[in-house]
Amino acid sequence: MANKSKLFDGMVVFVDVAKLGSFTLAAENSGHSTSYISKEVNKLEARLGIRLLHRTTRSLSLTQEGELYFQLCQQLIEDAEQAENSISGNQGEPRGKLRISCPISYGLSNLSPVLSLFTEKHQKIQLELELNDRKVDLIADGFDVVIRASTQLEDSSLISRRVSQSEALVLASPRYLAKHGTPNHPYDLDRHKIISYSNLKQPNIWLFRDHQGETIQVHVESHVLTNNATLEIDLAVADQGIIRVPQFALKDEVEIGGLVEIFCDWPKPPIGVYVVYPSRKHMSAKVRSFIDFVIAELGD
Template sequence: MAIKNKLFDGIVIFVHVVKSGSFTLAADVSGHSTSYISKEVNKLEARLGVRLLHRTTRSLSLTPEGKLYFQLCQQIIEDADQAENAITGNQGEPQGRLRISSPISYGLSNLSPVLSRFTEKYQKIQLELELNDRKVDLISDGFDVVIRATQHLEDSSLISRRITQSEALVLASPGYLAKHGVPKHPYELSQHKIICYSNLKQPNIWLFQDHNGDSIQVHVKSQVLTNNSTLEIALAVADQGIFRVPRFALKDELETGTLVELFSDWPKPPIGVYMVYPSRKHMSAKVRSFIDFVMQELGD
């Protein structure tokens, strides 16, 4: 494959502009004039055939294409820096920006105490953690590692490593059950107020497995539909309905009796917690250190 002579022209300048937020500051950082910086970005946009930056007299902002290109360019620069360090023998300790995405409940309950120890050990890593229950795109959203909790991890070109396995529990408050009755069979859930998790593909279809191993589909009616498990727990504690949540999302609600598990003698659907990262032959030191640290601290 022929290598384009100007493939990398303007990339470092473009990243300087985005990080500094202005052409003037980028010129100061890079040692060039402001006019040179502007011309380099213009040439880069012309070569790519897309606008990367919205320019006004007071501010700069990335276009959607610019946002994606910036994230990819950052990774290219970091990879090039890593390659140079590997050749010169100057690898040193892991460093640089590390972007992680995690579900909110898992991030707060399990990951938070681990991250404080990780940042203490690797002080040259600038950690960016986004807690979000939506399914992010690892590549286009610019993350190094994404943590996912799911029953079925989709096949892809990405690499996944299971941290641990939890289980899905069906729960309600004693107050709700006293008022509306205790369902004895999952099918009876269709007659109850249900709090559903909207990030699932089919929030209103709950799957169970009976003692014979046969699958059961229960169609529930959502009284509340939300994308946040913390809100689900709060609503259930306030006697607002029955919900289903991974065990790791709970604190001490079961131990204190604030919530009661339903169908406790039924098989519980397993929820795997995975780290997902790009399929790269040569993993950066910062990503490797994070994966190894999390596995050591939380892995089963």
């Protein structure tokens, strides 16, 4: 392990280069020469034993290891700035880039309507919001906070707080049901066109609980398999099959009669919405402010 006195050598310089994408711009920003900046990054790479940057005569880009190191270093520098602000009377005003990942349907239906309140209140936070139904790796992908919707979160060293709870509804259009019949039992689904959500571990297995609490496992044949709940809903409204989606993904499709709920008298699987983040210790003000905001605005 490197001498602790040299642990942070080159880190601030490297982060500047990575942010600005140029040794020259990093030199101008810091008041040093370009050669000094280049030497500091070279010494850092030598100490770490890894290449952080791809260099050509025309471009500069981060390696995979460099991208991960950049995200971690950026957080360390922001934490250090936060510490200085706290003891200098600034009281840690939330600031800096905040990277968030959120499922598309939840982001559009729930987060989007209130997000302007957050950006208006915290104008020194640069918000980077990625709507993606893919299960991202919070640490490796460099996110500060991830919003997840799941029937059950996997065991993890990450911290999670439940924001709210929704339900999974089985739906189809009235015209589809008039043409193909309404299933009375989950086992009847094997005779229907099914539109499934591909990001599930087993998209072709739908689980139900009966009134005695027993689990029923239904194998369905997916007519369409997609990773987007909005597309599932659009296809169902267009009479293309039966879907199972979280209630929060719906707009007014049920109220205006575009979709009809099936198995209304069956227990509905709960879907929890969670905020997930790395640690409660040394949480930055920007992360804490966002988590508190989501809980206050969107919590049950």
